[in-house]
Amino acid sequence: MEKIKRTAIVDLLKSSDYGKNVCVKGWVRTKRGNKNVIFIAVNDGSTIKNIQIVADATKFDENLLKQITTGSSVCIFGVLVESQGSGQTVEIHASTIEIYGTADETYPLQKKGHSMEFLREIAHLRPRTNTFGAVFRIRHNMAFAIHKFFHERGFFYFHTPIITASDCEGAGQMFQVTTLDLKNIKKSANGEVDFSEDFYGKPANLTVSGQLEGELAATALGLIYTFGPIFRAENSNTLRHLSELWMIEPEMAFYEIDDNMQLAEDFIKYCIRWALDNCSDDIKFLCDMFDKELIDRLNFVIANDFVRLKYSEGIKILEDAVANGHKFEFPVYWGTDLAAEHERFLVEQYFKNPVILTDYPKEIKSFYMKQNDDGKTVRAMDVLFPKIGEIIGGSQREENLEKLKKRAAEMNVPDKDIWWYMDTRRYGTVPHSGFGLGFDRLILFVTGMANIRDVIPFPRTPKNAEF
Ligand code: ATP
């Protein structure tokens, strides 16, 4: 037989070229049958669905058939046939079977129904499960949708640095980057580390955000976004925090807070719609397996306007809830940073809708947010989601140099770290806005998974950097 090129299973399952010779390559999920006929379910990762291979057992070497076990990899030539059985449209009647690699009984994914905890311990193999195949195909599609959304709207993808020598945003939550020999650190007479010997000649860190550099770009190119990994050494062992995460940060010249809110809402809805339209098999699987309300929840978010609420109004609602007997772990008062329980009360119990909360007290927000005339609040906006809590944090930026300088000084941001940032306000300053969306939290929402460790291939969290 002349060499036939491999066809992806996703395409074979859509084909109705019955009688055609085809080639499929993939990993065996299950094998069953008897001494006459064997049924092999093969998956190649292109879709959650397997293709069924039917083999006449009398025509193949017994030893070869024995090697077709769960987890083994195969190359099969055969004829595409309309399926008799239920649950599939086509199957392949095998003429040749080649084993690429065997998998013996130590292969950890023999049976279905492993716990998420166990699968995290074998994160190097878990992409071969239905669940993680689905999650990672959705993750790819979301990344693609994000680039598509911004490109269609005239935004430029701008690459901000991963290593940074300023820690004005980090507040002690940064990973240090050094080539100094930690076992043999040179110190000056007063005990200070001599960083002149270090790679950059000064202390350097992994970035916690690309925003400040993003603003430099927006005040030149107009509309930009970043999309890359960021690092946070905060010791939060929660279901929603990673120490290495992916972040999307658009920055827009001439956008005020209302434009910023509208963009954030349009953006999230676009991504969710993309997932429903392009990942329906995977989402349906996750919905059936883990989260029966997933598809309804995704449709609901697309169909309804997000609630827009000022922080002060939000506090009032929470205070009323407390007065009516609702118990929170953390106290509610004007000036406090909202805890996840407060955010989720507003979203899940009070409004039953995503909420964009704005105009926070300036004390709990960053130095660069635009100050309101009341002298107390800044034009911050957090987008709060059901199940997730905060999915986006953003603001209109302070464009007035004097106000910005004053706030930076009050918050102890050293000028040597941000003199370049200040230049955007010194030369041709403009009103502008931006926000950061945690990519992994978006995937958490779209997949309905419960733990952020299960939506990124190799999660990094405190005391965990395996693989
Ligand atoms: P949180 O209060 O939930 O810790 P944050 O206020 O520190 O988040 P921002 O600095 O506003 O977060 O970052 C913007 C977005 O990045 C957040 O809305 C969230 O979606 C995401 N994000 C921030 N920190 C993490 C993290 N450690 N792991 C995963 N996503 C994160």
Ligand code: MN
């Ligand atoms: Mn935030």
